[in-house]
Amino acid sequence: MLFLDTTAAAPVVEEACEHVNGLDTLWVLLGAMLVFWMQPGFALVEAGMTRSKNTANILMKNFCDFMAGSVLYWLVGFSIMYGAGNAFAGWDGFCFIGSDSNVPAEATFIFQTVFCATAATIVSGAMAERTKFSMYLVYSVLISLVIYPIEGHWSWGGGWLSELGFHDFAGSTVVHLCGGALALAGAIVLGPRVGKYDSAGKSRAIPGHSLTLCALGVFTLWVGWFGFNPCSTVAATGYDNAVSMSHVFVTTNMAAAVGGIVALIYTWLVDGKPSLSMVCNGVLAGLVGITAGCDCVSIGASAIIGTIASLAMCLSVNFLDKKCHIDDPVGAVSVHGVAGLLGTIMTGIFCDSSIDGVTDCTIGVQVLGALTVAAFAFVSGLIIFSVIKHTHGLRVEKRIEEEGLDIYEHGEAAYN
Amino acid sequence: MLFLDTTAAAPVVEEACEHVNGLDTLWVLLGAMLVFWMQPGFALVEAGMTRSKNTANILMKNFCDFMAGSVLYWLVGFSIMYGAGNAFAGWDGFCFIGSDSNVPAEATFIFQTVFCATAATIVSGAMAERTKFSMYLVYSVLISLVIYPIEGHWSWGGGWLSELGFHDFAGSTVVHLCGGALALAGAIVLGPRVGKYDSAGKSRAIPGHSLTLCALGVFTLWVGWFGFNPCSTVAATGYDNAVSMSHVFVTTNMAAAVGGIVALIYTWLVDGKPSLSMVCNGVLAGLVGITAGCDCVSIGASAIIGTIASLAMCLSVNFLDKKCHIDDPVGAVSVHGVAGLLGTIMTGIFCDSSIDGVTDCTIGVQVLGALTVAAFAFVSGLIIFSVIKHTHGLRVEKRIEEEGLDIYEHGEAAYN
Amino acid sequence: MLFLDTTAAAPVVEEACEHVNGLDTLWVLLGAMLVFWMQPGFALVEAGMTRSKNTANILMKNFCDFMAGSVLYWLVGFSIMYGAGNAFAGWDGFCFIGSDSNVPAEATFIFQTVFCATAATIVSGAMAERTKFSMYLVYSVLISLVIYPIEGHWSWGGGWLSELGFHDFAGSTVVHLCGGALALAGAIVLGPRVGKYDSAGKSRAIPGHSLTLCALGVFTLWVGWFGFNPCSTVAATGYDNAVSMSHVFVTTNMAAAVGGIVALIYTWLVDGKPSLSMVCNGVLAGLVGITAGCDCVSIGASAIIGTIASLAMCLSVNFLDKKCHIDDPVGAVSVHGVAGLLGTIMTGIFCDSSIDGVTDCTIGVQVLGALTVAAFAFVSGLIIFSVIKHTHGLRVEKRIEEEGLDIYEHGEAAYN
Amino acid sequence: MKKIEAIIRKTKFDDVKEMLLASDIDWFEYHDCHGIGQSRQERIYRGVCYSTDMIERMHVTVICREQFVESTIKVFLTAGHTGEVGDGRIFVSDVLDCYSIRTGEHGDIVLRDKK
Amino acid sequence: MKKIEAIIRKTKFDDVKEMLLASDIDWFEYHDCHGIGQSRQERIYRGVCYSTDMIERMHVTVICREQFVESTIKVFLTAGHTGEVGDGRIFVSDVLDCYSIRTGEHGDIVLRDKK
Amino acid sequence: MKKIEAIIRKTKFDDVKEMLLASDIDWFEYHDCHGIGQSRQERIYRGVCYSTDMIERMHVTVICREQFVESTIKVFLTAGHTGEVGDGRIFVSDVLDCYSIRTGEHGDIVLRDKK
Numbered sequence A, B, C: 001m002l003f004l005d006t007t008a009a010a011p012v013v014e015e016a017c018e019h020v021n022g023l024d025t026l027w028v029l030l031g032a033m034l035v036f037w038m039q040p041g042f043a044l045v046e047a048g049m050t051r052s053k054n055t056a057n058i059l060m061k062n063f064c065d066f067m068a069g070s071v072l073y074w075l076v077g078f079s080i081m082y083g084a085g086n087a088f089a090g091w092d093g094f095c096f097i098g099s100d101s102n103v104p105a106e107a108t109f110i111f112q113t114v115f116c117a118t119a120a121t122i123v124s125g126a127m128a129e130r131t132k133f134s135m136y137l138v139y140s141v142l143i144s145l146v147i148y149p150i151e152g153h154w155s156w157g158g159g160w161l162s163e164l165g166f167h168d169f170a171g172s173t174v175v176h177l178c179g180g181a182l183a184l185a186g187a188i189v190l191g192p193r194v195g196k197y198d199s200a201g202k203s204r205a206i207p208g209h210s211l212t213l214c215a216l217g218v219f220t221l222w223v224g225w226f227g228f229n230p231c232s233t234v235a236a237t238g239y240d241n242a243v244s245m246s247h248v249f250v251t252t253n254m255a256a257a258v259g260g261i262v263a264l265i266y267t268w269l270v271d272g273k274p275s276l277s278m279v280c281n282g283v284l285a286g287l288v289g290i291t292a293g294c295d296c297v298s299i300g301a302s303a304i305i306g307t308i309a310s311l312a313m314c315l316s317v318n319f320l321d322k323k324c325h326i327d328d329p330v331g332a333v334s335v336h337g338v339a340g341l342l343g344t345i346m347t348g349i350f351c352d353s354s355i356d357g358v359t360d361c362t363i364g365v366q367v368l369g370a371l372t373v374a375a376f377a378f379v380s381g382l383i384i385f386s387v388i389k390h391t392h393g394l395r396v397e398k399r400i401e402e403e404g405l406d407i408y409e410h411g412e413a414a415y416n
Numbered sequence D, E, F: 001m002k003k004i005e006a007i008i009r010k011t012k013f014d015d016v017k018e019m020l021l022a023s024d025i026d027w028f029e030y031h032d033c034h035g036i037g038q039s040r041q042e043r044i045y046r047g048v049c050y051s052t053d054m055i056e057r058m059h060v061t062v063i064c065r066e067q068f069v070e071s072t073i074k075v076f077l078t079a080g081h082t083g084e085v086g087d088g089r090i091f092v093s094d095v096l097d098c099y100s101i102r103t104g105e106h107g108d109i110v111l112r113d114k115k
């Protein structure tokens, strides 16, 4: 049987013993816990921003993204992403889990697994409240199996982007922009929810059922990001790492705080009232934006990145909704796509080699990398979702959508 | 006064200084935090799966389990479990907190305390919605004071099971099976909730009030389990520990993910619809199942353990409910009892000495250990609950049960 | 531009390299994560204990406290608190982030930032359900900018209290009493909520909308406190630190558990029914109480401190409500103020130099320190809130208060 | 055609529902409501006791033909009965006409007999 | 016997309740409802403004003897009054009969006078 | 004055509301309710299937002058219609009087014509 063949424990290569470090391992595993903890964060934000009749469905999707990701990334994904291969994709056999570096192979492997699951889970929010559960699973399998590993290989697995000097420290592009672009493809192919736009094409608000869940989710994501970014140093020993992880922590927090403040001010000025749901998104946009450059920009620059990412997110939410009539219930495209794109590019602008020794990070490559990944993910998404749409159908019946996916897709109501 | 006599700080034994290790201590304390964090996990799962009229009651029970456990395990329990003694129970005086090993005595002590509280809290779910609060407290005191410490001594405190080579790495049997067996005893003695079975003996569904809480609780437990299992290495220094904790992390996650997937498929095939509440239980069953052998089975084997644990849980939920008419509102018996039992036994099957040097783990001893502990806990439970039932009464009046325990037992409603 | 000037990364002073320690840094950053995690804890407790029509408002206030705190403490606060200066206040220029000690400057800086935000967020609960959002922001800015840094400087930044030997390990006084005193000032100046006292002056209960949120918040705070206290050793290397952080962990947990039990017994005896909402407060009172002396009292003493803190909190809640007619919806004054005051003082009584080598901690200084800080915070609060009240107005219109702040202040309802 | 409104204990709703469906009625409407009545529940919140006169009740509305009024009332009087204060009330009033939205029919015919 | 239904501001419910209990009425039923009316509230969700004409209201139902109808209506008109748009309405209709589930009695006698 | 009560599909409420406001009615009241009827939904909870006959519905109440009764009923019959089992019912009954709490006026005058 396939499962039993794998000798799961890292081969006890004698030399490896010397450089594997307990402190680094602890740091990486702590990071894995925290990034895992972002899963409930996403689940809560998405559940809070949608209606209670679809809550069980969206929670289920978040579980499935993580569960499918865990298994598939182990079976195939990690091998494609980090296996030896060409500039486009790697491969090292099934159930490949890498080899020891400063941490055991399995520590690296689990840390990468939770990142993969994060990318997968971004999309569910944008496609909420109208997607067939079974068809969502098809997408979820494909991102963990193919899409994320391939584009991840480019930047992090030794592929062509990494050779060009593309700098994406913890995944503004690799994780968030990829998820955001897929989310955009999904939202476009699906079309808006019933009742989202009136006959005159005016956008109607469909408020989520619980801002409390949404706010709790944002706090959860925020603390998870302290694993996502700082722990991406994947080493904690020695002066340089200690300084680097502290610095990443500070810039991450600063961008998040500033991102929230900007959204607060923006909604206060534009809509007349400070909006909690937009502050939630603003914090996330700041976090997504700083992720690429959190190691190599100054604290001041992180505040600027947070500002721009959050502002762009606010404008994008409006633009997509009111102008493009793309219905993204939780703002996933704006938060992960737009902020991820800008964050990656701004890393090229604010990157300061005196901080983390990153010298070869240029705007040109940053723009190139971000756009290529976005295009790749978007086109893959368009293809997958269109094929599903025209074969089995991507969207539930109107009646099911109106009465709620929970009952018809899962036979359970979230609240009784 | 009793409290003041204890010299709480570890005695500054000079030699100890040399082997106490800051990294190990940090790892153990991190573990204690994470296992503590399982308390809200249990509270949320149990609250979510029961009706809103009993929510304050169930939350209160979870608080009390932990609070009583913290105090009693300090006063007496730890001494019984880890004190010098015979093969059956230890004793080293009141307020014994052990002595330094590779971590300070108090680090070990607090790590063990949170495990004790976890065992205690499992039962509240199975006895939810109909137990007198005061009588529940009596049980809660007894488990932390006597039951858990005694059976814990057998496996972890140098008792007879540990001498036989019984392998229960982080407590499939010691914690979960013990809790599950007590839960079974409690549910049997209490009898089903009013309205659970109709006059023809057909089971009726009594849906919980919030799957959102339930799902959040499962995520919380999942991340808590990354402390429960990996941190049970209680050491993080050196190559072997680094590899071991990484490996435990990966197997834990794999079993959980696979457990969830299996429950998803099971309910989809059997009931026609994928059920969120069963996926939640499936994840937990996978986690419980892998707990005994997470250090010494391969990743592939962990997937198999997750599969079997989850499948057995699904069947057991149905069997207990529909055939035995034992009313376990949250499935605690199936999740902790059945999956814990099977997980312990499967450790004997899949145990691979090349992974963690565990060589003396045999199926026979695993079966013996699991069954003895289960029998001990179950019989203790039967005695305690029966005595309570026939003296003071274990169950609230029918009217209180119908109108909700919150108002009558606590004078408060959870929601207003 | 101001932001860009700051060279955010710690200057690579060669000598620093030698004593900066990765393990200590990891421990401090872990602490920062956990203390950050107290923010959702506060948000949930406060949201749970107030009515659903004001939920978005109170969540927003918690976000703003943290976001404003993060930015302002960086711009100015840290410099006032830890900059070189006199006994009363420090100053080292804008955007000062200190210098490396055993951990990088930025690690210390972010750890202090989250403490500052904690102090700020305490007040929102006491002023809930009736304060103008914009005016709350003014207060929030002032505490992070001036009040907390100044009084923090006295005890922790080398000010006059620290020179007197005032011992406040993790902030019973610096953080909690300061917040509690400000909360008292705010509640007094604001006056009670509409309908809180009937025409005869009898107090009326205004139950919070969700004890589930409240309980989850308390668990969240509890685990956060395992960062607040143990990580305040800010070092994890070597025998002494390992013992100290373990000891702090144990005393913290013991005081919390005992605090909860005392509140349970108190309400059971006095009101006839064990109250979940008071157990929640009891746990928090125990935690606040032990914070000052968690490093230097025995486990037994921590249980006593928990008992007294929780008992005082219970009495104080009643006294403030029924006798003083001060309306504090979440009990912030009693939990943080009263318990913080008593905890600081009791540190002088139970302080045991054999435990942590704290020798110069006397009751006199503890009383002096606690009272001075309380007085300073209370008077500052009175001034700020009174000035606001008499200029722009601190309180929303009666009609807005009756119909809920969410709609009128934020244009959003938390639940739909 | 008569409208029968019963304000019953929430905890008796399941019994009433089953007995109604077992009788001549197979359609009715219900919603949660609160009643202010004689039966009081003591509650405590943060040390402040407040005896609430508010009870959670279910408001059940049945529209039926004249001939079923008596039997329906009997259902409520039987299945809703506990004998303790707080059992609730039944009110009967007149209905002029009744339409089925699906078919557009109106009058007594809409109130089919039990299939 | 008359049925008096009032659709009042939710925020005025406590006043109305107290005044009702202080008058001849000691039992009534209420539930949350929404009213579509002239008074509108502005809301914004994620940048999309929507002025809702939906107001949270309380629906209070009192069944009382003829002689108390007038005084009960007066209670609503007084205690429920703010003078601003959105104060709500009172409707009076006929009730044919009334039963007490506990005692089985029916008719006016069920509507006891205030003890 | 007549009272028109309609028990409609929750999912049809928005349509009904818009059509009502577009007609002569500009005020009405509604609340969530459940209906026991012929249309059943299958649910499963933890492996136990239960087919619920409970449907989430909206109870809409309009009080209107005699002359608008017919048009209002037509609104419900049109906007609330899907043709599938479970569309709901409309009941018409008498109202004796109507008061405006804000103005204290009563009678038909309270039921203003659409401005």
Ligand SMILES: Nc1ncnc2c1ncn2[C@@H]1O[C@H](COP(=O)(O)OP(=O)(O)O)[C@@H](O)[C@H]1O
Pocket (backbone or CB within 6 Å): D007, D034, D035, D036, D037, D038, D039, D055, D057, D084, D085, D086, D087, D088, D089, E027, E028, E029, E030, E061, E062, E063, E064, E100, E101, E102, E103, E111
């Ligand atoms: N006159 C009334 N008008 C409206 N509702 C009433 C009236 N009388 C009783 N009710 C409703 O019936 C419920 C039961 O009343 P209660 O006096 O407690 O019952 P019982 O007389 O059977 O003990 C009340 O809570 C209230 O909701």
Ligand SMILES: Nc1ncnc2c1ncn2[C@@H]1O[C@H](COP(=O)(O)OP(=O)(O)O)[C@@H](O)[C@H]1O
Pocket (backbone or CB within 6 Å): E007, E034, E035, E036, E037, E038, E039, E055, E057, E084, E085, E086, E087, E088, E089, F027, F028, F029, F030, F061, F062, F063, F064, F100, F101, F102, F103, F111
């Ligand atoms: N004709 C009616 N039918 C049903 N409900 C009505 C009717 N008129 C008013 N209402 C209810 O009364 C509420 C108050 O109406 P509104 O016009 O806002 O009050 P006012 O005229 O006192 O300012 C409405 O929201 C609606 O719920």
Ligand SMILES: Nc1ncnc2c1ncn2[C@@H]1O[C@H](COP(=O)(O)OP(=O)(O)O)[C@@H](O)[C@H]1O
Pocket (backbone or CB within 6 Å): D027, D028, D029, D030, D061, D062, D063, D064, D100, D101, D102, D103, D111, F007, F034, F035, F036, F037, F038, F039, F055, F057, F084, F085, F086, F087, F088, F089
């Ligand atoms: N006689 C009745 N009394 C009270 N409510 C009724 C009555 N008949 C129908 N209803 C309500 O109308 C709803 C629709 O009934 P249903 O038979 O499902 O509709 P349809 O006949 O249009 O298919 C029911 O769920 C119930 O709430």
